[in-house]
Amino acid sequence: MSQTPTSAPYPIGIPDAHIIRSDAEAIEVAHRVAAFLLEGDAERDRTRKVPSEVVDVFSNSGLWGITVPKVFGGAEVSYATLAEVIAVISAADASLGQIPQNHYCLLEDIRLQGSYEQKRFFFGLALKGNRFANALSETGGKNVQDIQTRIRREGDGFVIDGRKGYCTGSLYAHWLGVLALDEEDRAQLAFVPRGSEGLVIVDDWSSIGQRNTSSGTVLAEGLRVSASHLFPTHRSYDSPTLAGPFAQITTAAIDAGIARAALRDTIAFVRDHARPWIDAGVAKASEDPLTIIQVGNLGIRLEAAEALLERAGKVMDAARPATDEDNVAAASVAVAKAKVLTTEVAIEAANKLFELGGTRSTLQRHNHDRHWRNARVHTLHDPVRWKYHVVGNWLLNGIKPPRHDWS
Template identity: 80%
Template sequence: MPVLPVSADYPIHPPHAELIHDEAQALAVAHRVAAVLLEQDAERDRTRQVPADIVDLYSNSGLWGISVPREFGGAQVSYAVLAQVIAIISAADPSLGQIPQNHYCLLEDIRLQGTPEQQAYFFGLALQGHRFANALSETGGKNVQDIQATIRRQGDGYVINGRKGYCTGSLYAHWLAVLALDEAQNAQLAFVQRGTEGLVVIDDWDSMGQRTTSSGTVLAEALRVPAFNLFPTHRSYDSPTLAGPFAQLTTAAIDAGIARAALRDTVQFVQQFARPWIDAGVEKASEDPLTIIQIGALDIRLEAAEALLERAGKALDAARPAPDEDNVAHASLAVARAKVLTTEIAIEASNKLFELGGTRSTLKKHNFDRHWRNARVHTLHDPVRWKYHVVGNWLLNGTKPPRHDWS
């Protein structure tokens, strides 16, 4: 008989999150948590290990509940501020910045498609500090929308079977949200508590970057789900909603954080350790005119990327009260522009670190290559070349962006 896989072991402690009341508090807490995460960022990357107390500190800070609507007890921070929070955390440790990215998207799914009873229950869990992770994508299909996992009615509940990949945060999660297709080929999203029989988390993520995101495999094997835990997520794309641009905004924020981290370490290394080129005629690398120019150029491009990120967040905020075809399209276009620049500056800044830092910046003890590895891996989330197409097609032909998670 085949040996059934065993779910990965990780200490999952009962949550006890603080309650964040407003945007100013959210930003202050984000800076405080980021300071802690930065302390061992390089070491966590080296070992591929995240101590449970670090993940608990992060989720118990209250940051994972800041997008919960006010009527359910949350701060309901603006999309623009949420992007800021994600970027602040990601500048300290982008792997940990990424693990609640899908958590926030799942809260958006609950807001968009949940019944009042479902919203009260699952928003309440988020405010308590429960961590939600995704089991959405699959590997090996024709494209990212080729979903083979199935969900079928059985008695008073449902049963899911399938294999999921890129399940970010799955190792650390209290709950997994599993995407599967029903008999009508409509996408249904099922929230399943960690430890449920038939739910298997495999800790097999071995990418060169974003090494501690736990974006590995999740198996659903005759996994039973109560009807109450099911959300008709396909409806989020049957009509105009902010589900797609929101997901893209959060990924762009992570890339902005990676760029901040790379530029921060570049400046510090040039100031402290790099040597000027012999033809510069100066005493310190920080006085080298060509280095000064390139540092200035990186900072300007990062500022431009962050300005577009903020503008994109505000476009989503403007559309939220009454999303329609036009303002959702405007939000998607704003996010597309931001994502182009955050992608490009993350890769450029993490590459320039070595050019401006010199050979000694490549020593293993610094582990600066983690910035480039993180940038290169995370920006593969979806092809940024299609963002140029989305914007150009709108300007030339008036074609609105497509409605899906990557637009």
């Protein structure tokens, strides 16, 4: 006799978040939280375990509420600031840098499609420190937009049935945003509290990288949803919005953070542990001229990626007051350019750490391979080769990027 599946256990604390009031405060808090997270990054990656108090410190810092609009009590930071906050945290712990990424995207869905009462309720939860996780993607379809999960009306509410994958942050969440198609095949986003009957969180994420993102499976079996917790997310792409560029810039920011981490550890290891090549004629690896050139190249490429990331945020900021076909397209192109460089420099920096650090940099006690694993896994989120196509098609033919979460 089969047993009813139950959610993986994880202690969820009562949220008690500080409220951040400005962009400057958001950056300052991000650096403070990053210093705390960096202390145990390598060990958390090694053990695949994140103590609940670590996640609580992160979310109670107020950083998870910085995109809440000012009219609802939040800082409503710029997109450029949000990207920098994500990069700062991801440089300290790339897994923990990723877990609020979809939280921010879900808050953006609420901003775009929620009623006043829905915004007041859910933004209030976010400011208190509630963590939202996604149950959006699925693993068995012909492509990322092939959604099989269904939602149907039942009584005064709705019921969802389906199986979700890549549900980042699900183990740590107070609420989950579940994507399903209605009877007319329109995408609906349902917010459901953790512990809801019919909601099962499976802790089965086993990737080589981003190990602690809890990007596993979520099951919905007769999951009831209140009508007040349902959002018509399909409307976010029926007209020009920044939903797509928003999802992409937050992803690019994580890759920028991974690149920072890899370069940081490369510099430290070369200075303190690596040996110069015999033909260099120098006493220290940090004086090896070919090593100096490689580190200089990485620093330049990372700074270029960061500049494009910041510029993309500013293009989005300029478009936010009145989005239209042209400025949304310009934002998508700007983010695509940043995504190309953040992807490439993250992978390159993670590779160069070993090349410049030498054999001893591969010893398990350093766990330097986490940077390569994180870069290799996270940059698979969507193929960067298509970003080149988006930019080239815009420049050559004036073709606007498609409107979806990956553009």
